[in-house]
Amino acid sequence: MEDFDYVIVGAGSAGCVLANRLSENGKYRVALLEAGGSDLNFWVRMPIGYGKAFYHNTLNWKYLTEPVPGIADRQSYWPRGKVLGGSSSINAMVFIRGQAQDFDGWRALGNPGWGYDDVLPVFKRMEDNVAGADSWRGAGGPVTVTNIEKVVHPLCENYLAGGIEAGLARNPDFNGATQEGIGIYQITTRNGFRCSTATAYLAPACDRENLHVIKAAHVTHVLFEGRRAKGVEYRRGNEIRQIRARREVILSAGAVNTPQILQLSGIGEPAMLKRHGIEVVHAADQVGRNLQDHIGFDHLYASQRPTLNDVLRPWWGRLAVGLRYVLTRSGPLSLSVNQGGGFFRTSPERTRPNMQLYFSPVSYTRAIPGRRALMSPDPFSGFLVGVSNCHPTSRGALAIRSADPFAAPEIRPNYLSTDEDVQELLEAAHFLRRLAGTGPMREIIKHEIKPGADITSDEDLVADIRQRSGSVFHPCGTCAMGPEPATSVVDPRLRVHGVDGLRVVDASIFPRITAGNINAPTIMVGEKGADLILAAAR
Template sequence: MDRFDYVIVGAGSAGCVLTSRLSEDPNTSVCVLEAGPSDWHPYIHLPAGFIKTFHMKSINWAYQQEPGPWTGGRSIYAPRGKTLGGSSSINGHIYNRGQRMDFDTWAQMGNRGWGYADVLPYFRRLEKRIGEGEETYRGRDGNLIVTTMNWRDPLCEAFMEGAVSLGIPRNPDYNGKTQEGVSYCQRTINNGLRVSGATAFLKPAMKRPNVHVRTHAHATEIIFEGKRAVGVRYMKGGRGGHPVEVRANKEVILSGGSYNSPQLLQLSGIGSPDLLQQHGIAVRHALPVGEGLQDHYAPRTVARVKDIKTINELRRGFSLWIEALKWATQRKGLLSLSPTMVYCFWHSGESAESSDLQLTFTPASYKEGVQGQLEDEPGMTVASWQQRPESRGYVRIRSSDPFAPPIIQTNYLDAELDRRVIVGGMKLARRLLKSAPLSPYYAYEDFPGPNVNSDDEFLAAATERGTTTFHPGCTCRMGPADSTWAVVDDQLRVHGLEGLRVIDASVMPRMISANLNASTMMIADRASDLIRGKAPMEAARIPEAAVA
């Protein structure tokens, strides 16, 4: 039985950053358990390979959500990374931090040290920003390379001109002073290759002798002595493999993500007593583990395109060979792109004090409104979603079998506010696609279609075809011990237990106005200082006028 100072379960975005930071001390040993394989597959590193990794079960947990009352009885696909780098190895490459008020709200909920001024230094420490950005907000010396899309497409340009015509300004840096506006996407792609948590943080750390990474290691249970976590049991090779134990001299850290971290806690006897007893698991400690799941839900408005080629055509036949040659020789062209190219942040109505809508534009369209399978006809797509949903669901074990996928119920659109905002987003998406600058290329609206006009009709369309944006969070929420909903404290230690932390997107107490990868890395970076007992980085001095 091997012993290490820290055992980290999950080599995703958080686990990679933690491993890098904790192993800076040569006297500290770190063991990382990853259920999936190494990130060797070429589709991981080819940006356009996102389309392929989306369904590759060898590197993807490929979960399915439970049908909800506002998803038309559909079970929505929920991919999550299962390889070194986790979801940062299969995601859409987007780098998006969120708004200042997101993190200030975390602090207002009783989480000391998690306000925007507190976390901004960690965002800056992580990144190496190539491109525009004020030094107050952007980092230049970190491991995570962040670039702006450099492929100029006439449809993207026309879309942004259309946004400006509707009063939405261009914003050179939505991760800077303010998020509102429209711009090309910032992404974790450099020289035509994906920059994942593994390539940016884990691989450099693996050169150190005190880092031990074990792949194909499916964690099955946390080992306790009394109330203290002292190790992890896992199956080497997955189901049918052989059991192994590793011990932690200092701490066990769960970084499996918003589905897998609560699942492992529940399998280890931490959670709702009723749920655990239902599956024959002895209750070690009662906590609301898995409750509070939030995600962004997006209907995608699709228009047919005329008089110009879209990605739908460029990815076929001779055109694809040309694009492949561009990538092979120059690391440029279609294969070097993220699936989303333009971001737009705006208001669903006049009463919203800050942008509550996030919209994305792609000069492509997908079958049945689902990313991952391009259509044959030329098309363009605007996905629109509410940034701060009120609806909450849950993640619960299906059985005591650690290889059974968890029950994932997101309860999309359960809150009336969410339904109202999603309708506002679809209406704005239609206005953007029908704006004058896009008119030379706009043929007609394919979905939801010109016959959809009332709020009820828009809502029905959202119910019929909306999907996840792959941003699950909030299932092991951070908060004070006297709150009924919190699982970890503001040091990310599990309430009522010792030697155990959760460090990933599951600790977010409330959904942020953004994709989650950037903030998950920030959480891990700040947590690394908490674990090591280091003084936190000095809070940022932010101009009063800033509303990022």
């Protein structure tokens, strides 16, 4: 059995960060285990390829939730990256840090060191903002963040002008002084390629002699000696192997797989563990609870002007943009389809934005949920405007189904289980109608396809929301950070309560979900987690 100082489970948005930072000084031997394989894949590297990766058999865990009462008893599809870079290798690349109040809220819950003033320097350190550094932004860091304002589709101008007419302020940087307003998203690309954490952090570190990356390594459980984590067991092909950690085991397997591994290792709700024949190492009822996710829906429109549908649908259009991308690394294939964005308040009583906006100059009215083929849009000119909630109050849970480490866990997200969540999405639907009624948007809208002009009453709009809304793929919170073991899984230094030598460093530690896409705050957690681990080692 091989020994390392640190054993990291999961080479995702946080795990790749840890692998780089913990091996950086050359003092420690670090092992990084990833259940998936290499990120040297066309659909990973080409930005718009995420449409293929979202349902890829080898790049994706392809989870399905249990039927959710709040969304008309439908299952929700959850793509999760099963590849170096994790979900940062298959996401839509939108770079959003979250609101300052989100992190101040983390600190107020009893987590010193996690307020906005604490994490802002970490955010700045981790990024290479192509537009340059300022009071809020960093330059020279590993993650390249690209401004796409000059290359977005022309219809984005109508969207921006319509948002201003509807009362929103123009915001040139959602990661700057304020998140509120309407603007164009920044994305994690570098020279026309996706900049995942595998690209940003792992690739530069892979040649270090003290870093050992093991791909296709499915971790089955953590090994304990008494109450101290001493390593992990994993399966690679038909072989079962063990690897030992002299200092710490660090779980960075994400909001689904990290709590699953903890439960399989005997850390969880005792009755559930005993039901599956798993010996209880530490009773921790909160493992798998506090599940949070953003949920949203789109309003789809037939367009009076050409959209990306007209470029990506015909074979000659795909050929043209494909050649452009191959030759110049530019054009629609170098971008996300989420081009316009924004954050707004659904009512004036709210003290901060509670809703996120998306504008995509493309439409997929016939797509199966979770299976949008981004290169095969509708055969007519169309586009969509979408919303998702920033701070949902609904809470879900996940738990293992059995002691089989290869069985997907039971996921119950509990979407729209509170009146507050339903009401704010209803208010958001009314805002989308107001936005569509502005002069700049009327210039480009032929007619509303979904929900449709006949859907007007609040009752019908709520029914439409329940029937068509779904995850925007930001699960977190399932190993929440907090000072009290009765209400959290890890302490503010990300150490698992009740045991030694075991930490969690990924999106599962979020005590509350942040506003907007969560890849950037997850990378921040990886950076800050590395700081905490190295400080403890010193």
